[in-house]
Amino acid sequence: MNPAHLDYDTLAELAEGLLDHEHAASANEHLDDCAECRERSAELADVSRILAEAPAPDMPADLAARLDAAIMAEAMSSSTVTSLTHRRAGRRWQILSVAAASVVAIGGGVLIGGAVLKGADSPEGTAQATPPRVADPTDRGASEGALSSRSDRSGYPVLRSGTDYRSGTLAERLRAGLASPPPPGGGAAPAELAGCVSAVAGNRQPYLVEVARYEGAPATLVLLPAGEGRFDVVVAGPGCAAGRPDVVQRLQISR
Amino acid sequence: MAFVSDVVPDKELLARHTQGDPHAFGELVQRHRDRMWAVALRTLGDPEEASDALQDAFLSAFRAAARFRGDAAVTTWLHRIVVNACLDRLRRKAIRPFVPIGDDATFDSVAPKMADPTDAHGVSLDVIAALQMLSPEQRSALILVDMMGYAVDDAARVLEVPPGTIKSRCARGRARLVPLLGHLRNRRANGIVGDTEEGGGEST
Numbered sequence: 001m002n003p004a005h006l007d008y009d010t011l012a013e014l015a016e017g018l019l020d021h022e023h024a025a026s027a028n029e030h031l032d033d034c035a036e037c038r039e040r041s042a043e044l045a046d047v048s049r050i051l052a053e054a055p056a057p058d059m060p061a062d063l064a065a066r067l068d069a070a071i072m073a074e075a076m077s078s079s080t081v082t083s084l085t086h087r088r089a090g091r092r093w094q095i096l097s098v099a100a101a102s103v104v105a106i107g108g109g110v111l112i113g114g115a116v117l118k119g120a121d122s123p124e125g126t127a128q129a130t131p132p133r134v135a136d137p138t139d140r141g142a143s144e145g146a147l148s149s150r151s152d153r154s155g156y157p158v159l160r161s162g163t164d165y166r167s168g169t170l171a172e173r174l175r176a177g178l179a180s181p182p183p184p185g186g187g188a189a190p191a192e193l194a195g196c197v198s199a200v201a202g203n204r205q206p207y208l209v210e211v212a213r214y215e216g217a218p219a220t221l222v223l224l225p226a227g228e229g230r231f232d233v234v235v236a237g238p239g240c241a242a243g244r245p246d247v248v249q250r251l252q253i254s255r
Numbered sequence: 256m257a258f259v260s261d262v263v264p265d266k267e268l269l270a271r272h273t274q275g276d277p278h279a280f281g282e283l284v285q286r287h288r289d290r291m292w293a294v295a296l297r298t299l300g301d302p303e304e305a306s307d308a309l310q311d312a313f314l315s316a317f318r319a320a321a322r323f324r325g326d327a328a329v330t331t332w333l334h335r336i337v338v339n340a341c342l343d344r345l346r347r348k349a350i351r352p353f354v355p356i357g358d359d360a361t362f363d364s365v366a367p368k369m370a371d372p373t374d375a376h377g378v379s380l381d382v383i384a385a386l387q388m389l390s391p392e393q394r395s396a397l398i399l400v401d402m403m404g405y406a407v408d409d410a411a412r413v414l415e416v417p418p419g420t421i422k423s424r425c426a427r428g429r430a431r432l433v434p435l436l437g438h439l440r441n442r443r444a445n446g447i448v449g450d451t452e453e454g455g456g457e458s459t
Contacts, residue, residue, distance in 0.1 A: 008430035016422040046440045047429045051401035054382040055375040059292040063306050075277040
């Protein structure tokens with residue numbers, strides 16, 4: 001009846017219900033009779049199907065990271081609270097890099113390494129940013145109530161041995177040293193040393209403080225009773241001072 | 256971190272963001288970035304441009320969050336910002352000169368020669384290349400409706416045009432794509448001869 005074939009535009013508009021009533025009726029009539037136009041109509045339907053089935057492109061990993069960083073930066077610059085967090089996180093990085101420059105291959109290195117990873121992977125983790133935990137003041141010290149008398153912190157013995165400890169033999173040599181009784185508890189330690197020990201030990205009462213060397217550098221070794229004949233040993237580096245433990249090594253030994 | 260199970264609604268996240276929660280917006284982005292990336296790449300056809308547009312879009316959404324009207328879905332609002340960032344970029348830079356339809360030589364230079372109908376990456380690239388032959392308006396409409404599965408009314412809200420305009424753009428766009436996507440159609444048709452199921456793409 002209608003000899004004119006239907007073009008793609010007309011067919012597509014027909015499918016979307018965009019043709020007026022009269023036009024649509026004649027187009028449908030033509031389609032009933034014309035296989036060629038029905039084929040074209042099927043081609044059109046396939047366009048939508050091909051589009052729907054096209055696989056979604058994967059977002060490149062570097063873009064995902066870039067977006068996270070851009071949004072994090074925006075969040076920091078737009079909020080004083082978060083910029084404080086940012087500064088704190090930055091300071092922590094400094095502390096960590098100092099520690100990393102010292103000898104932290106074993107033992108306590110795990111803790112510090114973990115903090116580094118946390119800072120790198122989840123910037124939001126820095127919201128509750130605290131300085132790296134070092135002295136573990138409460139956990140194990142709780143069982144040492146008799147010794148961790150908080151008012152009597154200066155009563156620990158200080159041994160100035162000058163021994164140059166090595167990481168590989170540190171535990172062994174300390175254990176040997178523990179076989180002999182500690183030197184008599186001295187009076188007040190020099191202020192500098194007391195500040196360092198206090199930063200390292202927190203609320204715990206040291207069993208012994210040894211001024212020595214570790215891997216060739218000046219070091220302060222703080223031995224903290226951990227119950228049942230065990231001791232936490234914290235090796236503090238030359239930067240150790242009040243409020244700044246500068247821990248280079250931690251380990252636990254038993255008598 | 257045990258918040259995997261409790262899913263905070265998009266609107267709640269956006270509200271927290273406007274109240275100063277520094278992590279809320281990042282979570283919102285992580286939730287929707289894959290879909291937004293698909294929209295941006297398909298709209299712009301160029302990964303570099305799409306990356307920049309997406310970053311622009313997320314940052315402007317970050318800043319404009321306070322102006323979000325609660326009556327729309329957050330995804331609608333985000334899509335709108337992403338699409339607009341892409342269209343702005345197209346207008347400013349004219350990344351790809353417009354190619355008249357029917358210029359087979361030019362199209363062949365853009366479309367990869369595909370050997371394997373099951374090559375998903377190749378299909379994806381072919382489709383993206385073909386989309387670039389449409390006007391940006393037709394392209395955006397088709398991406399939302401045919402590719403992202405939006406209802407016409409929802410696409411109309413994203414693009415802020417009447418539903419009839421979306422239908423018309425889709426119709427025109429599909430008509431133009433028929434010759435550009437025909438090679439995908441034929442390949443597939445050959446692959447499933449005698450079987451209505453998608454039978455592993457074996458072609459004989």
